Amino acid sequence: MLGEPRRMKMLAWLQEEGSARVRDLAEAFSVSDxxxxxxxxxxxxxxxxxxxxxxxxxxxxxxxxxxMALHHLVNMDAKRRIGRAAAALVEHGETIILDSGSTTTELAMNLAEHEHLTVITNALNIALILGALPTSTVHMPGGQFKAPTLSLSGERSADYFKGLFAQKLFLATGAVSFEAGLTFPALADITVKRAMIETASRVYLLADSSKIGKTSFSSLGGIENIHVLITDTGIRDEDHRAFLDAGIEVIIA
Structure with a gap:
């Protein structure tokens, strides 16, 4: 990998994790210390x-x-529309999982009128938003705090989801492509997101169109892990058709 693309991926890693050690970065990018x-x-x-x-x-x-601010605040108009569209899919009384991220935060902001929700989230800011609602119950896993994403991560977080059940998971991603699947800037959240997917009956991927056709650093798995993609009007027609051909419902906000 050339120097500039490598540094951009390193910066994305740091924006996700908050910090990194030289030896871990050297191993991940297969270069010297x-x-x-x-x-x-x-x-x-x-x-x-x-x-x-x-x-x-x-x-x-x-x-x-x-x-209590998130770093990834680009394409916010699209993310707000996606958040509203996702909130409209939540039924009163459901148990749902909300992944950490700026788009899932927008979803949380639109749940004030929903009643008797049980929400499981690894995002501290989302827990504070929904925990203030008297008709919702919020649960959080333990784990290591990640400052840039205001989230809890690691094996302890993943273990929390064992034995739980949720009707819906609203999942964030760093990028999504048909070749690489769902990819993320760093490694720490992969086990948590896999545990969330295994817990939920239906998985909704919230991804603005700028993330489609792109790849990030670490892979969660293929697009077959999701049932529904919620995106914006910027999605290309050929990508829209490809998701439908793969059996994934597409909601355009």
């Missing part, structure tokens, strides 16, 4: 990260956590 240090130095000069001994962390993390 020296190359990783040079990449981190470039990202620091550009104002994205702060280097520390053995690694680096995202510069904006303290401010994000204090403001």
């Amino acid at each position: 020296v190359t990783i240090r040079q990449d981190l130095e470039r990202l620091e000069l550009e104002g994205h990260v702060v280097r520390e001994h053995g690694g680096a962390y995202l510069k904006s993390v303290p401010q994000q956590v204090k403001a």
Whole structure:
């Protein structure tokens, strides 16, 4: 992988995880520690990260956590429409899982009129939004806190879902393509998302059209893991047909 694309994937990793160690990045990208240090130095000069001994962390993390703000706030008009469309699919009294992310947060913002929901989420900000509603019950797994996504992750989070059942999972993704399937900027959330999928009867992928046909760093699996794609009007006609041909319902918000 060339230097600039590698640094962009490294930055996406840090925006997802908050920090990373040199040796983990070197192993993941199959380059030397020296190359990783040079990449981190470039990202620091550009104002994205702060280097520390053995690694680096995202510069904006303290401010994000204090403001309870997410980093990925591009294409927000599309994400708001997707969130509203997804909320319209939730029935009163259901048990649902909400993945962490900016689009699923928009979904949560549109659930105020729903009654007697049982919500399972790994996102602290979503738990605070829905936990304030007297007619909803919110459950959270344990695990490691990830500051940029305001979420809980890791094996403990994945174990929480064993023995649970939910009618619907609203899943986020970093990218989705027919070749690579569902992909994400980092590795830590993969086991949690797999556990969510196994728990839910029906899986809805919330992905704005800018993510379709793209790939990120780590793979969750193929598109057969989802039943419904909720996206926006920017989806290409050929991609729309390909999802339908794969047996996946497409809702355009």
